[in-house]
Amino acid sequence: MRITRSLRRHGVIVTAAVLTVALVATGCTKKSDQSAAGGQSVSPAKVKIAYVPGGPHPYFQPWKTAMNQAKTDFGLGGVTFNETSGWDQTKQNSVLQSLAAQGYNAFGVFGVSPDNINSTFQQLESKKLMVASLGSCPAGNTDSAAFCLATDVETAAYKAAQTAIQAMGGSGNLVHLTGNKTDSNTQRRIAGVKRAVSESGGKVKLLQTVTDIDVDLQSAQKAVADLLGAKGKQINGIVNTAYNPAVASAAAVKKSGLPIKVVAIDDDPTILGGIKDGSVTATVVQNPVGQAYIGGYALMKLEGGCTMNTPGVIVDSGSFVVTKPNVATYDAQRQAQTKQLKADFDSKYLSCK
Amino acid sequence: MSAPTQESDAMVTTADPGVGTDAPRGLPFWANPRFGLLVVIVVLVIVFTSLRSSFLNTSLTLVPMQQDVSVFLVVGLAQLCVLSLGHMNLAVPRMAAISAFAMGWCYQHLSVPLWLGLLIGLVVGAAVGALAGWIITATGVNSFIVTLALDFALVGLVSLLYSHVGDGVAFPVHPAGMTALRNDTFSDYCAGNICGPPVPLIVPIALVAALLVAVLFRLARVGREMLMTGSNLRAARLSGIPTSRRIIQAHALSGALAALAGFLLAVNSGAFSADIGNSFLLPSFLGPVLGGTLLSGGAVSILGTVLGAALTEVIRTGLNLLNFSVQDLNIYIGLVLLVALSLDRVRHVLAERRGTRA
Numbered sequence: 001m002r003i004t005r006s007l008r009r010h011g012v013i014v015t016a017a018v019l020t021v022a023l024v025a026t027g028c029t030k031k032s033d034q035s036a037a038g039g040q041s042v043s044p045a046k047v048k049i050a051y052v053p054g055g056p057h058p059y060f061q062p063w064k065t066a067m068n069q070a071k072t073d074f075g076l077g078g079v080t081f082n083e084t085s086g087w088d089q090t091k092q093n094s095v096l097q098s099l100a101a102q103g104y105n106a107f108g109v110f111g112v113s114p115d116n117i118n119s120t121f122q123q124l125e126s127k128k129l130m131v132a133s134l135g136s137c138p139a140g141n142t143d144s145a146a147f148c149l150a151t152d153v154e155t156a157a158y159k160a161a162q163t164a165i166q167a168m169g170g171s172g173n174l175v176h177l178t179g180n181k182t183d184s185n186t187q188r189r190i191a192g193v194k195r196a197v198s199e200s201g202g203k204v205k206l207l208q209t210v211t212d213i214d215v216d217l218q219s220a221q222k223a224v225a226d227l228l229g230a231k232g233k234q235i236n237g238i239v240n241t242a243y244n245p246a247v248a249s250a251a252a253v254k255k256s257g258l259p260i261k262v263v264a265i266d267d268d269p270t271i272l273g274g275i276k277d278g279s280v281t282a283t284v285v286q287n288p289v290g291q292a293y294i295g296g297y298a299l300m301k302l303e304g305g306c307t308m309n310t311p312g313v314i315v316d317s318g319s320f321v322v323t324k325p326n327v328a329t330y331d332a333q334r335q336a337q338t339k340q341l342k343a344d345f346d347s348k349y350l351s352c353k
Numbered sequence: 354m355s356a357p358t359q360e361s362d363a364m365v366t367t368a369d370p371g372v373g374t375d376a377p378r379g380l381p382f383w384a385n386p387r388f389g390l391l392v393v394i395v396v397l398v399i400v401f402t403s404l405r406s407s408f409l410n411t412s413l414t415l416v417p418m419q420q421d422v423s424v425f426l427v428v429g430l431a432q433l434c435v436l437s438l439g440h441m442n443l444a445v446p447r448m449a450a451i452s453a454f455a456m457g458w459c460y461q462h463l464s465v466p467l468w469l470g471l472l473i474g475l476v477v478g479a480a481v482g483a484l485a486g487w488i489i490t491a492t493g494v495n496s497f498i499v500t501l502a503l504d505f506a507l508v509g510l511v512s513l514l515y516s517h518v519g520d521g522v523a524f525p526v527h528p529a530g531m532t533a534l535r536n537d538t539f540s541d542y543c544a545g546n547i548c549g550p551p552v553p554l555i556v557p558i559a560l561v562a563a564l565l566v567a568v569l570f571r572l573a574r575v576g577r578e579m580l581m582t583g584s585n586l587r588a589a590r591l592s593g594i595p596t597s598r599r600i601i602q603a604h605a606l607s608g609a610l611a612a613l614a615g616f617l618l619a620v621n622s623g624a625f626s627a628d629i630g631n632s633f634l635l636p637s638f639l640g641p642v643l644g645g646t647l648l649s650g651g652a653v654s655i656l657g658t659v660l661g662a663a664l665t666e667v668i669r670t671g672l673n674l675l676n677f678s679v680q681d682l683n684i685y686i687g688l689v690l691l692v693a694l695s696l697d698r699v700r701h702v703l704a705e706r707r708g709t710r711a
Contacts, residue, residue: 030542084673084682088632089622090421091669097417098673101407115523119623123536127412140525181512182522182627 041305048078049296050104054112055087063292070296089113106299110135114184118144130302134295139184143312149295151286153185156319157192157241160263160284163321164237167261167281171203172236177245179214189241214242221248237261254279275327287317290338298345306352386645390660401671411551418666423559424617425662428633429640430566431610434603438583439650440496445637447507448608449615449630452478454514457524457625467530474612482608486601515627523626534620567655579603583650
């Protein structure tokens with residue numbers, strides 16, 4: 001009896017809660033939506049930019065110096081670098097909200113999940129905050145940020161695979177080592193490599209695509225050791241489109257003495273050393289400095305009242321193939337690209353009164 | 354020694370928000386572990402607010418915190434259901450992922466309404482959970498092993514499904530109502546001049562789930578039999594309780610709640626994607642265990658799970674606002690949790706001594 005009475009009482013509570021929710025959701029009128037970001041003019045000294053990568057990764061370390069340079073050069077009110085998102089979209093959302101609560105009004109974000117990040121951008125913009133997608137663009141054809149300044153990952157992977165195929169003499173077996181399979185950027189990289197392979201007209205076979213080995217160097221080293229142990233003699237080329245596999249495969253191929261052509265990514269000292277001593281054929285370097293520096297410049301301009309000619313435009317920050325002949329001079333090429341990006345934002349992408 | 358105390362404690366605290374009178378007889382009201390958690394939360398809120406006034410910023414701190422707590426509360430409940438048996442469900446993350454796939458696929462390809470997709474997801478989650486429960490009862494293998502193996506199998510399956518049946522790695526579809534559920538709070542809805550509180554729309558969903566689980570374990574015979582199964586399997590079986598059925602039911606409920614958590618996270622983050630659930634494992638244990646649910650089974654605390662989830666979110670948000678670096682953040686989260694739990698234990702021991710003397 002007591003249980004029945006209690007059940008009835010609790011049933012009433014549950015029903016009341018459900019009814020309240022239903023009433024509030026259906027019986028009330030909704031306030032009009034807040035206006036979107038933009039329109040207001042803020043002086044550079046009042047612009048505070050937060051750079052928020054998806055998590056700790058060597059790729060983002062140049063952002064720190066670039067953002068400080070941007071602060072000095074453009075007279076920004078403040079900059080900060082926060083990598084505490086730990087490759088978790090939920091945590092990144094909290095980090096962004098916390099930074100907004102601390103007074104940061106512009107954000108350069110490398111979204112953890114390209115599939116979800118547009119919602120995060122929309123939420124920030126609904127609070128009149130300016131957002132740029134840096135280093136990685138949202139998945140699909142829509143970019144809800146003011147702009148996306150990132151490496152065109154498919155083109156970069158295509159260039160890397162082309163370089164590897166060239167080094168292999170135009171035929172043989174190629175292996176692709178890359179990152180998280182559930183990241184749409186990885187899917188783009190896979191598509192880029194496949195495009196280059198298909199252009200060989202069947203002379204090059206994509207022996208294997210190994211994914212999910214960019215978590216840390218140890219897992220990459222293990223995967224590469226397993227790969228070389230099982231198929232080392234069949235492989236003619238390895239194309240890397242993620243940082244940890246690149247470092248691991250450069251070292252493992254050098255150690256094994258196998259005649260495999262390795263194309264790496266980014267300019268880690270190990271990889272540059274490999275290019276100098278000939279164990280790494282080439283590397284495709286990106287432009288993280290340009291992303292942070294020019295991203296900061298454009299955010300400052302947008303806060304100052306400029307508007308994007310095409311909101312959500314995707315701008316390629318550039319990728320460069322580095323081989324032995326240009327290993328000492330590629331940075332000049334990258335700096336020239338950064339200068340060009342600034343000019344492009346002024347002339348093509350931004351509209352300032 | 355502490356198990357019976359915890360059990361009686363849990364039995365009475367599951368549904369009632371008024372915990373003050375719920376401490377075991379002979380112990381002062383502050384002996385209730387839930388009270389200790391509440392005090393720690395209040396103290397931390399005061400400390401963080403005094404250091405950063407933006408901690409009380411409604412739209413940038415309080416609303417996002419409530420959204421996150423809602424997700425982690427349901428994740429905690431998913432684990433709590435099997436903890437009641439003394440089992441573990443290491444497949445909570447992937448049960449959420451596979452259900453999110455089912456929901457996303459239905460929204461994308463069948464254009465079902467939001468509620469129907471959720472219902473389908475809950476059924477899928479419950480079915481996977483029931484499968485885990487059935488394997489455990491049929492084989493007698495430890496739940497840790499079974500759910501660990503299931504998690505591995507589902508990792509591969511989810512990835513395969515997204516690449517072959519799905520559209521890459523996510524369903525970018527937004528069924529009607531999903532955006533409102535994500536962005537709106539009750540303060541956006543007004544009757545005349547009176548608007549609701551700044552509570553996100555997903556909070557009541559999590560609270561109703563908590564209330565239903567509380568009613569199950571506190572009042573329903575099935576729930577009590579699950580707790581008895583967890584407390585002593587042999588005794589429960591000898592008492593005529595269909596223990597195998599209860600084990601399967603608890604795991605099915607765990608799967609359904611994991612699916613609900615996956616739905617809430619997808620709503621919060623804006624897409625039904627393959628990485629839903631990746632971050633669920635640790636929080637699934639953290640909330641219930643902080644709240645006083647026993648890993649050995651036989652005692653659960655829903656209110657404690659609510660407070661446990663809230664405590665972890667308060668700590669994370671506070672430390673975020675204080676701009677801790679990534680390494681410091683993890684160290685301090687660990688330290689604050691350790692101190693919080695130690696203080697709670699000291700308080701409990703003191704209370705027990707006092708109670709014994711009385």
